[in-house]
Amino acid sequence: xxxxxxxxxxxxxxxxxxxxxxxxxxxxxxxxxxxxxxxxxxxxxxxxxxxxxxxxxxxxxxxxxxxxxxxxxxxxxxxxxxxxxxxxxxxxxxxxxxxxxxxxxxxxxxxxxxxxxxxxxxxxxxxxxxxxxxxxxxxxxxxxxxxxxxxxxxxxxxxxxxxxxxxxxxxxxxxxxxxxxxxxxxxxxxxxxxxxxxxxxxxxxxxxxxxxxxxxxxxxxxxxxxxxxxxxxxxxxxxxxxxxxxxxxxxxxxxxxxxxxxxxxxxxxxxxxxxxxxxxxxxxxxxxxxxxxxxxxxxxxxxxxxxxxxxxxxxxxxxxxxxxxxxxx
Amino acid sequence: xxxxxxxxxxxxxxxxxxxxxxxxxxxxxxxxxxxxxxxxxxxxxxxxxxxxxxxxxxxxxxxxxxxxxxxxxxxxxxxxxxxxxxxxxxxxxxxxxxxxxxxxxxxxxxxxxxxxxxxxxxxxxxxxxxxxxxxxxxxxxxxxxxxxxxxxxxxxxxxxxxxxxxxxxxxxxxxxxxxxxxxxxxxxxxxxxxxxxxxxxxxxxxxxxxxxxxxxxxxxxxxxxxxxxxxxxxxxxxxxxxxxxxxxxxxxxxxxxxxxxxxxxxxxxxxxxxxxxxxx
Numbered sequence: 001x002x003x004x005x006x007x008x009x010x011x012x013x014x015x016x017x018x019x020x021x022x023x024x025x026x027x028x029x030x031x032x033x034x035x036x037x038x039x040x041x042x043x044x045x046x047x048x049x050x051x052x053x054x055x056x057x058x059x060x061x062x063x064x065x066x067x068x069x070x071x072x073x074x075x076x077x078x079x080x081x082x083x084x085x086x087x088x089x090x091x092x093x094x095x096x097x098x099x100x101x102x103x104x105x106x107x108x109x110x111x112x113x114x115x116x117x118x119x120x121x122x123x124x125x126x127x128x129x130x131x132x133x134x135x136x137x138x139x140x141x142x143x144x145x146x147x148x149x150x151x152x153x154x155x156x157x158x159x160x161x162x163x164x165x166x167x168x169x170x171x172x173x174x175x176x177x178x179x180x181x182x183x184x185x186x187x188x189x190x191x192x193x194x195x196x197x198x199x200x201x202x203x204x205x206x207x208x209x210x211x212x213x214x215x216x217x218x219x220x221x222x223x224x225x226x227x228x229x230x231x232x233x234x235x236x237x238x239x240x241x242x243x244x245x246x247x248x249x250x251x252x253x254x255x256x257x258x259x260x261x262x263x264x265x266x267x268x269x270x271x272x273x274x275x276x277x278x279x280x281x282x283x284x285x286x287x288x289x290x291x292x293x294x295x296x297x298x299x300x301x302x303x304x305x306x307x308x309x310x311x312x313x314x315x316x317x318x319x320x321x322x323x324x325x326x327x328x329x
Numbered sequence: 330x331x332x333x334x335x336x337x338x339x340x341x342x343x344x345x346x347x348x349x350x351x352x353x354x355x356x357x358x359x360x361x362x363x364x365x366x367x368x369x370x371x372x373x374x375x376x377x378x379x380x381x382x383x384x385x386x387x388x389x390x391x392x393x394x395x396x397x398x399x400x401x402x403x404x405x406x407x408x409x410x411x412x413x414x415x416x417x418x419x420x421x422x423x424x425x426x427x428x429x430x431x432x433x434x435x436x437x438x439x440x441x442x443x444x445x446x447x448x449x450x451x452x453x454x455x456x457x458x459x460x461x462x463x464x465x466x467x468x469x470x471x472x473x474x475x476x477x478x479x480x481x482x483x484x485x486x487x488x489x490x491x492x493x494x495x496x497x498x499x500x501x502x503x504x505x506x507x508x509x510x511x512x513x514x515x516x517x518x519x520x521x522x523x524x525x526x527x528x529x530x531x532x533x534x535x536x537x538x539x540x541x542x543x544x545x546x547x548x549x550x551x552x553x554x555x556x557x558x559x560x561x562x563x564x565x566x567x568x569x570x571x572x573x574x575x576x577x578x579x580x581x582x583x584x585x586x587x588x589x590x591x592x593x594x595x596x597x598x599x600x601x602x603x604x605x606x607x608x609x
Contacts (some may be wrong), residue, residue, distance in 0.1 A: 065415050112596045119357050119414045120554075123546055124595050130543055131588035138581050145581070249539075253422060260419060295430030303423035306416055307408050 080232025333572015341564020
């Protein structure tokens, strides 16, 4: 652990306070107003933040582009729904077990594909995504291509559907909070330092005593856990899970857009990008002018970011006001 | 089985487009799928509105693809070519999103098809559909012409020189930027031609390109990234696998085999099955 310097205070290290404030706002705003529409919007924003933050662990911290991050979310959803409906588990253990199972699966995949580097790894993740999606589509136990439905009485233990929606919402906020804290914790740890070393130069990291194979396996598996829990929550709330929706490759790539928008490599960047993108997309979908061109506008946005502001919003802010460097993590 | 092999030639052609770009500029072109789809719609529009015979639409589609490719190169790829892979992946992916978005707005995602009836050939009780035979012949022909072009023309040699060492090529007086733009255009042109050929065989939507993009990845990996001859062989192999497995199991399992194969080959032989063995 790093020694804390004596001047530690709210202003020098604002991250934990910032995270606490954001989580409090997410949790309290809909609860205080009772506004269901706001709750749904924030639910999707929280989900986006979970996915982008955990993707950031791979792309931003370790430098490995994972195009198939949606399989964690989708598989988590499948495990969760399967345990909750087929085996009568209650939501909490089902979601937790989904996370653990998917982490184990990720460890297994990782053993193979993490031996690849750079573009090869990126391609392999696309392949894994398609293969998993195809397998699930063919699994009769999981309903094949029609998927699984959750009967209404599955919501009874949580006090009926209406109450269940609120509970799932607060759980999602909790998962978001853990995601942000995890990202922040890893960033400040020795382990995180090792990941950054791998990102900069894997061979040099090896020489410096970092064990890239183990670090990559751990981070790949870790980055699977929370998205899987989020997937279990999302599809439990959704009431139905189908392969097309659970393994949608565009969802993966949207997470990448969010990350680039906010700025990869920082906790704030991932969260900010996810939040802004989710709102932006909501606006595009509802505006009559752009609703047909939502994908085009998002693509153009991504291209502009990649070509001209590769550091994303946070990178740009840090370039502009270098004193922020110490504060934004 | 034979149909699979014929189709495999078309897969191979599409994959050559992908692998050419990878081999020359180390960029994985994620616009590939969208370009294949544009090729399909190019054929559809030229047949439907300009009244051209089906196969006469392929040259204009190929040339159009070349021009589109050169334009995409200057707009999106040129600036990211020497940056980390993530950047070029994302830049081409962004163009892909824009093309798919525009295509969806124009043509929705409903299926289209090109009417074509060619007499099949019956041999020992098997019927080979005419469309498949012509498509395979065109694919092999185009691949052959490309091979001769790369081997025996100055421009082809320049492309190979830039691929092997850009700085040295630049010192020899080769304008590497222009050569890269041309190579990118060629790659896109091949993708669109392959798309056009597919359009003569199956119905398609604006999203169909994604499927062929994934198949192209599989083929490219089978043949070795950046190896055009390997790509054609890989395409034939993939066609064989598809044709060979369909009688024994449901069609829905084919992708499982394909992508299982893909990941396995990628992990076990990163140089491709037909690639040069490098001592590790």
